[in-house]
Amino acid sequence: MSDQDNNFTLPPNVTCFSRSKNAQISERHLFLTRLRNRELPYQAFRKTADQLFDLIAEAMIPHLENHEVILTPIFRAGLSLLPVFMSKIENSRLCSIGVKRNEDTAQPEPYLFKVPPEIAADAKFVILEPMIATAGTMCYSLGMLKKQGYDLNNIEIISIFCALEAVDKLQNEFPQVHIHTEVVDPILDEHKYIVPGCGDFGDRYFGT
Structure with missing residues (x-):
């Protein structure tokens, strides 16, 4: 199945770069095809992912201008996006959220939550998570931010591969x-893994 074949309707709070019409669309599809290749060595996977991250970061800059930006990678895989975004947004700060998925229950298990002190009222939290399968971890993380009083209207999620089930769940719970x-x-x-997806993104990016 090619990415162009996914013609289902998406929720209104989702922007899908691969469906956009711009000069980089063929390059984006090339990168996705490489990432989906399970035989690609981790060095080539990492290089390809970084090239795609660069395009995504450039596309996101207009949405983040004139705001304090709090980059929020979901550990571990979300760390892969952090260097590119930090280099593109020099005045960004870091919020650390560590939530792992229990492989037996597919439920989230938190182990870290640290937000910078004294952030602006209109600061943009940019959550970095390359794969969103069930959205359990993402919903848990958003719930943690909501519980601390942060405005969910100022949260943007950056991902590479999302399951349709996940975006529907996020639309229902955090529109x-x-x-x-x-x-x-x-x-x-x-096993609650994305199909076709690319396998375990963190393992493939970090060579583990």
Whole structure:
């Protein structure tokens, strides 16, 4: 299945870069095809991912201008996006959220939450998470931010691969949060992994 074949309707709070019409669309699809290749060595996977991250960061800059930016990677895989975004947005700060998925229950398990002190009232939280499968971890993280009193209207999610089930869940539970993703894949398998996806993004990016 090609990315162009995913013609299902997306929720209104989702921007899918692979569906956009611009001069970089063929380059984006090339990068996605490489990332989906399970035989690609981690060095080539990382290089390709970084090239795609660069395009995404450039596309996001207009949305973030004139705001304090709090980059919020979801550990571990979200750390892959951090260097590119920090280099593009020099005055950004870091919010650390550590939530892992229990592989037996597919439920989120938190282990870290640290927000910078004294942030601006209109600061933009930019959550970095390359894969969103069930959205359990993402919903948990958003709930943590909401509980601390942060305005969910000022939260943007950056991803590469999202499952349709995940974007539907986020639309239902957090409709004010906007998702910017490279592609939305149609289904999850019996192990709750994205199909076709790219495998475990963190393992493939970090070579683990």
